Amino acid sequence: MPDPVILGTIGLDTIETPFGKRERILGGSAVYASFAASFFAKPGMVSIAGNDLPNKYEELLKNKGIDLAGVERRGKTFAWEGYYEYDMSEAYKDAQYLFLANVDPEIQLTVHSQLRPKLTILDTMNFWIESKKDILIKAIGKADILIINDGEARMLFGTPHLVKAAKEALTLGPAYIIIKKGEHGALLFSKGRIFSAPGYPLEDLIDPTGCGDTFGGAIVGWLAKTKDHSEQNLRKAIVYASALASFNAQDFSLNRMKALSMGDIDERVQSIRKMREF
Numbered sequence: 001m002p003d004p005v006i007l008g009t010i011g012l013d014t015i016e017t018p019f020g021k022r023e024r025i026l027g028g029s030a031v032y033a034s035f036a037a038s039f040f041a042k043p044g045m046v047s048i049a050g051n052d053l054p055n056k057y058e059e060l061l062k063n064k065g066i067d068l069a070g071v072e073r074r075g076k077t078f079a080w081e082g083y084y085e086y087d088m089s090e091a092y093k094d095a096q097y098l099f100l101a102n103v104d105p106e107i108q109l110t111v112h113s114q115l116r117p118k119l120t121i122l123d124t125m126n127f128w129i130e131s132k133k134d135i136l137i138k139a140i141g142k143a144d145i146l147i148i149n150d151g152e153a154r155m156l157f158g159t160p161h162l163v164k165a166a167k168e169a170l171t172l173g174p175a176y177i178i179i180k181k182g183e184h185g186a187l188l189f190s191k192g193r194i195f196s197a198p199g200y201p202l203e204d205l206i207d208p209t210g211c212g213d214t215f216g217g218a219i220v221g222w223l224a225k226t227k228d229h230s231e232q233n234l235r236k237a238i239v240y241a242s243a244l245a246s247f248n249a250q251d252f253s254l255n256r257m258k259a260l261s262m263g264d265i266d267e268r269v270q271s272i273r274k275m276r277e278f
Helices: 029-037 055-063 105-113 126-131 133-140 150-157 162-170 211-226 231-248 262-275
Strands: 005-007 011-017 020-027 044-049 067-073 097-100 119-123 145-149 176-180 186-190 193-197
Touching: 005 029, 005 105, 020 029, 029 044, 029 055, 029 211, 029 231, 055 067, 097 105, 097 211, 105 133, 119 211, 126 133, 126 150, 145 150, 145 211, 150 162, 150 176, 162 176, 162 186, 176 211, 176 231, 186 231, 193 231, 211 231, 231 262
Parallel strands: 005 044, 005 097, 044 067, 097 119, 119 145, 145 176
Antiparallel strands: 011 020, 176 186, 186 193
């Protein structure tokens, strides 16, 4: 049975950085999150892919052990119209872990209502904060863990102070708030406790696209693998997620992560661990 279930987008991205330009390469929140989760668990993806999505990308995901029964093919890639009537695959309904990646909060609520997860993680972005804040707040209330970046946390709660923003977020329902700070790592907040995870310093940052989705997917994948929801294990999940996100930034699309082994990931986790020793 696929577990976790990951809701998000599948896209064909055109990306240009100082290190080059790539056209119609595989991207989307569901893609990055599912690929990261697959290092630890067997994720099932819920998304829509257009008929123009090259078969080589579908095969890449399948070969990584990602279940695509929840991916509907129609129209052009990144077409979400009519998604609210999506009928969840029966194979996914017993999944215990759900990652609601960055999509419309109405879709997040709809998918959540069709499952009975033991643990739900939700991610979002500034567009939904600005356009659907009330619905987003309702969706956050269904989550056990909220992942949000520092700018979005300040925007959502109208404060420049991350500690204050996290405290307000905890009142909405989640037991944990993770605030991403890009290359500077992440902060984990629970009632009365704060954990700071460093980012891995990169000399060769090529493309940060998808790093946030990779981060979230790695967390839900680790938790689905270990079945341990303790704060101590969540801290470990965040460090693994930071390691995977740093790998993702070292090339376009999934190019760097395709070549990764668990030995590579463990080695980078140990490097991050040593950065905190004193």
